[in-house]
Amino acid sequence: MTHSPLLRSDQTLFRDPDVFEFTYLPDHLHHRDAQVRELAFLLRPALRGGSVLSAVLRGPPGTGKTTTVRRIFREVAEETQQVIPVYVNCRHNHTPLAVYGSIFKQVCGYPAPLAGRYLDDVKEGIASRLQDRNAALVVCLDDADELIPAGTYNLLLYQLLRLYEKWDVRKAGVFAVTSNLGLNLGAEADASVRSVFHPTEITFLPYSRTEIREILTDRVRQGLYPRVLPAPLIDRIAQIAAGEQDVRVGIDLIRQATLRAEKDGRRRVTHADVTAAARAVTAPALRARATRLSEAERALACWIAERSRDGADMASGAVFEAAQEYLPVGKTTYHEHLNALTKAGIVDLVPGAGRGREVRLRYNAGDVAAACKAPDKTCKIPNWA
Numbered sequence: 411m412t413h414s415p416l417l418r419s420d421q422t423l424f425r426d427p428d429v430f431e432f433t434y435l436p437d438h439l440h441h442r443d444a445q446v447r448e449l450a451f452l453l454r455p456a457l458r459g460g461s462v463l464s465a466v467l468r469g470p471p472g473t474g475k476t477t478t479v480r481r482i483f484r485e486v487a488e489e490t491q492q493v494i495p496v497y498v499n500c501r502h503n504h505t506p507l508a509v510y511g512s513i514f515k516q517v518c519g520y521p522a523p524l525a526g527r528y529l530d531d532v533k534e535g536i537a538s539r540l541q542d543r544n545a546a547l548v549v550c551l552d553d554a555d556e557l558i559p560a561g562t563y564n565l566l567l568y569q570l571l572r573l574y575e576k577w578d579v580r581k582a583g584v585f586a587v588t589s590n591l592g593l594n595l596g597a598e599a600d601a602s603v604r605s606v607f608h609p610t611e612i613t614f615l616p617y618s619r620t621e622i623r624e625i626l627t628d629r630v631r632q633g634l635y636p637r638v639l640p641a642p643l644i645d646r647i648a649q650i651a652a653g654e655q656d657v658r659v660g661i662d663l664i665r666q667a668t669l670r671a672e673k674d675g676r677r678r679v680t681h682a683d684v685t686a687a688a689r690a691v692t693a694p695a696l697r698a699r700a701t702r703l704s705e706a707e708r709a710l711a712c713w714i715a716e717r718s719r720d721g722a723d724m725a726s727g728a729v730f731e732a733a734q735e736y737l738p739v740g741k742t743t744y745h746e747h748l749n750a751l752t753k754a755g756i757v758d759l760v761p762g763a764g765r766g767r768e769v770r771l772r773y774n775a776g777d778v779a780a781a782c783k784a785p786d787k788t789c790k791i792p793n794w795a
């Protein structure tokens with residue numbers, strides 16, 4: 411058997427490490443044509459002297475909302491002077507001064523002067539620049555839901571959308587982005603805002619495994635040298651990321667697994683690198699999922715994990731029979747809890763060899779047991795509900 415020579419300490423497996431940064435803007439945006447078209451449609455009136463129309467962009471984390479907006483904003487900035495696109499991260503900027511400071515800097519190209527730190531001065535600076543350029547303003551409020559607990563959501567929307575009332579500028583457009591699916595940003599607007607805020611709702615569904623694989627394959631091509639990460643491992647990483655419903659997990663896994671190979675002086679990433687990286691990358695997600703389960707569901711997850719680790723029969727029926735010994739529970743309750751575990755993304759029910767289904771863990775069995783153990787470090791709880 412021939413071994414490829416070891417990597418020298420001054421060599422790297424990364425052609426471009428920046429490609430794996432979360433802020434990296436990919437050259438090609440996969441599977442978001444519909445959303446790009448909708449946003450382009452909302453921007454179009456501003457190219458004919460009108461205003462940008464508003465939108466609410468909603469979808470779970472890692473579904474490309476920010477990337478789609480930043481891509482389209484970059485194109486707008488390159489192709490026209492008639493629209494000034496501004497991106498504000500509301501996780502970091504949620505006071506009016508911080509938000510307007512960020513808008514001022516992007517519209518004017520330099521920070522708001524310290525002497526002019528009164529909001530009206532900052533707003534006037536923004537408005538006069540828009541007038542000079544005869545341009546329409548569009549502001550993306552990313553993670554706009556962060557403005558609600560800060561008490562500034564309605565205030566900022568009201569002021570931004572009514573800038574034209576005080577200054578002679580075109581009406582601004584707002585793209586409000588959220589990954590909080592339980593929240594309707596349109597409905598959070600109060601009556602005075604609703605009269606000027608009529609957003610188009612744009613949805614970002616989680617990527618399928620095939621879509622994630624395409625996105626990751628592209629990243630690997632740009633970011634790693636050829637043959638560093640074999641295609642079957644990209645498939646495996648795509649499967650893990652699809653399970654987490656977050657393409658970010660996949661990007662991070664590629665980076666971590668490659669760093670591991672590089673640290674060992676190897677020229678190829680191995681299955682073991684991906685397994686080790688997956689545990690580090692997915693552990694926080696698994697813990698978060700476990701905390702959303704009831705005590706009884708956690709007990710079942712923990713027990714299933716221990717059974718799977720022992721190599722026992724994982725057919726759903728066999729698991730139920732065996733569970734009886736430790737966890738006295740009726741069939742209906744067992745299935746309810748099992749469904750809760752599948753919904754939480756901890757187990758999958760896959761067609762088994764016979765007629766029944768097989769209970770398969772999405773994570774390493776030891777990690778599931780650790781995440782779901784009762785405070786006394788056991789899997790068993792006496793009062794099964």
Ligand SMILES: Nc1ncnc2c1ncn2[C@@H]1O[C@H](COP(=O)(O)OP(=O)(O)OP(=O)(O)O)[C@@H](O)[C@H]1O
Pocket residue numbers: 431432433434435436438439440441442469470471472473474475476477478588589614625657658661
């Ligand atoms: N369609 C895509 N093509 C290429 N890369 C993508 C695509 N969608 C997402 N990504 C990459 O996935 C990562 C996460 O994307 P992004 O930040 O846009 O998601 P998001 O939906 O805004 O997430 P969050 O709600 O957590 O802010 C980024 O590194 C981005 O480059």
